[in-house]
Amino acid sequence: xxxxxxxxxxxxxxxxxxxxxxxxxxxxxxxxxxxxxxxxxxxxxxxxxxxxxxxxxxxxxxxxxxxxxxxxxxxxxxxxxxxxxxxxxxxxxxxxxxxxxxxxxxxxxxxxxxxxxxxxxxxxxxxxxxxxxxxxxxxxxxxxxxxxxxxxxxxxxxxxxxxxxxxxxxxxxxxxxxxxxxxxxxxxxxxxxxxxxxxxxxxxxxxxxxxxxxxxxxxxxxxxxxxxxxxxxxxxxxxxxxxxxxxxxxxxxxxxxxxxxxxxxxxxxxxxxxxxxxxxxxxxxxxxxxxxxxxxxxxxxxxxxxxxxxxxxxxxxxxxxxxxxxxxxxxxxxxxxxx
Amino acid sequence: xxxxxxxxxxxxxxxxxxxxxxxxxxxxxxxxxxxxxxxxxxxxxxxxxxxxxxxxxxxxxxxxxxxxxxxxxxxxxxxxxxxxxxxxxxxxxxxxxxxxxxxxxxxxxxxxxxxxxxxxxxxxxxxxxxxxxxxxxxxxxxxxxxxxxxxxxxxxxxxxxxxxxxxxxxxxxxxxxxxxxxxxxxxxxxxxxxxxxxxxxxxxxxxxxxxxxxxxxxxxxxxxxxxxxxxxxxxxxxxxxxxxxxxxxxxxxxxxxxxxxxxxxxxxxxxxxxxxxxxxxxxxxxxxxxxxxxxxxxxxxxxxxxxxxxxxxxxxxxxxxxxxxxxxxxxxxxxxxxx
Numbered sequence: 315x316x317x318x319x320x321x322x323x324x325x326x327x328x329x330x331x332x333x334x335x336x337x338x339x340x341x342x343x344x345x346x347x348x349x350x351x352x353x354x355x356x357x358x359x360x361x362x363x364x365x366x367x368x369x370x371x372x373x374x375x376x377x378x379x380x381x382x383x384x385x386x387x388x389x390x391x392x393x394x395x396x397x398x399x400x401x402x403x404x405x406x407x408x409x410x411x412x413x414x415x416x417x418x419x420x421x422x423x424x425x426x427x428x429x430x431x432x433x434x435x436x437x438x439x440x441x442x443x444x445x446x447x448x449x450x451x452x453x454x455x456x457x458x459x460x461x462x463x464x465x466x467x468x469x470x471x472x473x474x475x476x477x478x479x480x481x482x483x484x485x486x487x488x489x490x491x492x493x494x495x496x497x498x499x500x501x502x503x504x505x506x507x508x509x510x511x512x513x514x515x516x517x518x519x520x521x522x523x524x525x526x527x528x529x530x531x532x533x534x535x536x537x538x539x540x541x542x543x544x545x546x547x548x549x550x551x552x553x554x555x556x557x558x559x560x561x562x563x564x565x566x567x568x569x570x571x572x573x574x575x576x577x578x579x580x581x582x583x584x585x586x587x588x589x590x591x592x593x594x595x596x597x598x599x600x601x602x603x604x605x606x607x608x609x610x611x612x613x614x615x616x617x618x619x620x621x622x623x624x625x626x627x628x629x630x631x632x633x634x635x636x637x638x639x640x641x642x643x644x645x646x647x648x649x650x651x652x653x
Numbered sequence: 654x655x656x657x658x659x660x661x662x663x664x665x666x667x668x669x670x671x672x673x674x675x676x677x678x679x680x681x682x683x684x685x686x687x688x689x690x691x692x693x694x695x696x697x698x699x700x701x702x703x704x705x706x707x708x709x710x711x712x713x714x715x716x717x718x719x720x721x722x723x724x725x726x727x728x729x730x731x732x733x734x735x736x737x738x739x740x741x742x743x744x745x746x747x748x749x750x751x752x753x754x755x756x757x758x759x760x761x762x763x764x765x766x767x768x769x770x771x772x773x774x775x776x777x778x779x780x781x782x783x784x785x786x787x788x789x790x791x792x793x794x795x796x797x798x799x800x801x802x803x804x805x806x807x808x809x810x811x812x813x814x815x816x817x818x819x820x821x822x823x824x825x826x827x828x829x830x831x832x833x834x835x836x837x838x839x840x841x842x843x844x845x846x847x848x849x850x851x852x853x854x855x856x857x858x859x860x861x862x863x864x865x866x867x868x869x870x871x872x873x874x875x876x877x878x879x880x881x882x883x884x885x886x887x888x889x890x891x892x893x894x895x896x897x898x899x900x901x902x903x904x905x906x907x908x909x910x911x912x913x914x915x916x917x918x919x920x921x922x923x924x925x926x927x928x929x930x931x932x933x934x935x936x937x938x939x940x941x942x943x944x945x946x947x948x949x950x951x952x953x954x955x956x957x958x959x960x961x962x963x964x965x966x967x968x969x970x971x972x973x974x975x976x977x978x979x980x981x982x983x984x985x986x987x988x989x990x991x992x
Contacts, residue, residue, distance in 0.1 A: 373920065374920050375919065375920045375922075538916075543911070557915070557916070557918050557919050558919075559919070560916055563916075569913045570913045570914070570916070571911070571913065572882070572910070572911030572912040572913035572914065572915050573911040573912070573915060574908045574909045574910065574911035575909070575911065576896070576911050576912060576915070576925070577877075577896070577899055577902075577909070577927070578927075579896050579925060579926065579927030580714065580896050580897075580898070580927030580928065580929065581712065581713050581714045581927070581929075582927065583714075583927055583928055583929060583932065584926070584927055585924050585925065585926035585927070586915070586918060586924060586925045586926075587918065587923070587924035587925075588916070588917075588918030588919030588920070588921065588922055588923055588924070589919065589922055590919065590920075590922060593922065
């Protein structure tokens with residue numbers, strides 16, 4: 315266990331892609347828990363596209379990270395010492411521990427997990443926020459029906475990979491958009507998508523026609539930008555678009571690109587709806603049970619991309635924006651000590 | 654009655670605002686109805702923003718008007734002679750008679766109307782497509798609740814004026830966006846809106862804050878463009894946007910301006926939905942009954958802007974795009990002969 319607390323703090327609000335000097339790396343004494351608090355050691359830190367949004371000022375679904383504060387991030391780790399009656403030393407917990415090796419928590423929002431049921435890092439992926447996001451963002455927002463065509467962007471990513479598999483499990487035709495032949499092959503061979511579009515190499519418009527001959531009933535959008543416009547032109551009547559994110563636009567330095575083709579919503583009598591996973595907190599149990607069940611039966615697969623070393627945080631986060639990660643991206647903190 | 658049939662045909666697909674030479678004016682012999690057909694004389698021709706879309710090639714919710722064909726338009730008029738058992742000479746009928754003084758019809762989609770119940774031109778406005786559009790586009794698409802804030806763009810227009818009044822009747826706070834102080838005064842004084850934003854003179858962002866302190870629950874959008882982006886930034890949680898049209902963009906010669914602020918749908922857990930009034934054909938009776946009832950009780954008011962003379966069609970249509978009309982815009986065909 316490291317002798318000091320190692321942390322990444324937000325130094326300034328990034329313009330475009332986050333740069334090294336947008337961060338401050340600090341080392342400080344490991345804090346001690348006060349009454350009602352606990353100290354946890356973070357084993358894995360979740361790296362998510364949404365973190366880019368948290369770095370910006372302005373109204374959003376969550377407060378921005380303050381300048382000088384430890385960067386917000388989901389984490390999974392182990393309780394080191396506790397003065398909170400709900401937790402004891404040795405418990406494994408998932409929560410929002412931030413980009414640091416150690417965190418003090420009052421226990422709020424912290425959930426115990428069992429490292430015997432699934433590898434720890436999976437609680438940041440399919441059994442964590444990305445899994446919850448996929449579950450509610452697909453099922454609650456779009457209500458896909460058997461036989462419908464469900465299109466997913468960032469289809470090999472932490473959220474998209476779960477969306478496509480749930481769609482397949484529900485009897486839909488799942489088509490994924492991913493970057494590069496390797497990811498496209500993976501989502502078909504391993505995740506059971508019915509078709510894949512390689513946005514880096516394919517003519518997306520033509521491929522959409524070929525793979526969605528009956529048009530698109532549901533689009534789960536993680537990317538926005540050009541692809542959203544192309545999909546709008548390929549919607550079926552009564553289509554539903556779940557707006558989960560727009561990673562192609564998160565580092566835009568000018569105006570974000572809006573869907574110039576949005577009147578297709580009118581032509582296709584379609585709708586586009588946004589959601590925030592935190593709103594479903596009371597139903598996480600339902601989703602976890604379903605996802606764990608499908609994992610147990612082999613119907614749902616997960617893949618994590620683990621990068622080791624807290625100090626690699628700045629460059630590792632940026633892998634999300636170039637699509638360099640393959641699977642749910644996590645940072646492993648405490649070298650060689652976790653399960 | 655004119656001796657000839659006078660018609661406006663589409664000469665070519667306009668680029669930007671329709672120009673005189675996008676039209677061909679023709680005179681020809683008045684046709685005679687064949688078996689099962691009838692001849693009608695158009696008294697009023699409806700001029701609607703949607704007509705601009707019908708002039709473009711490409712997939713939409715309705716076939717484009719062919720080059721060389723009579724321009725499509727809603728009409729109300731009188732049956733001159735009939736070989737159709739459902740209609741007889743002297744009947745007043747509303748339908749899609751086109752921009753011409755006379756039309757042959759097989760009776761499909763033609764509905765008899767009573768000029769004693771309402772002035773004929775009203776069957777092209779509040780008791781016609783614009784009224785149906787307002788009714789279903791507001792009530793079915795957004796389901797406004799008592800006490801909610803309903804914002805309407807083109808609020809003094811044929812559709813918007815009905816939307817705002819229905820919202821007020823349903824116990825909502827109705828706020829309208831219209832062009833110029835006269836229209837703003839009118840929608841408050843005559844139509845009973847609770848507030849008005851003059852998009853030609855006000856700071857829209859500031860006025861939205863002032864008039865919608867609890868944010869916007871429902872936005873009925875007829876205009877798109879900048880205003881849509883500003884409203885997206887002012888949505889309440891769970892807001893619903895009914896996408897009826899985007900008149901600010903219909904004459905765009907480049908790419909249409911999409912809502913760059915659309916991720917506000919996520920922040921506000923909101924949705925945006927398109928619809929086409931024709932889908933509600935089976936329920937027109939329900940809407941007509943409600944609208945006529947509110948008109949009878951004085952709760953719902955209508956205003957038509959009548960321009961006389963078929964030959965004024967090209968410049969009159971373009972009034973819609975500068976906002977020069979005040980009320981539902983109709984063209985009166987047969988000088989001095991109709992009710």
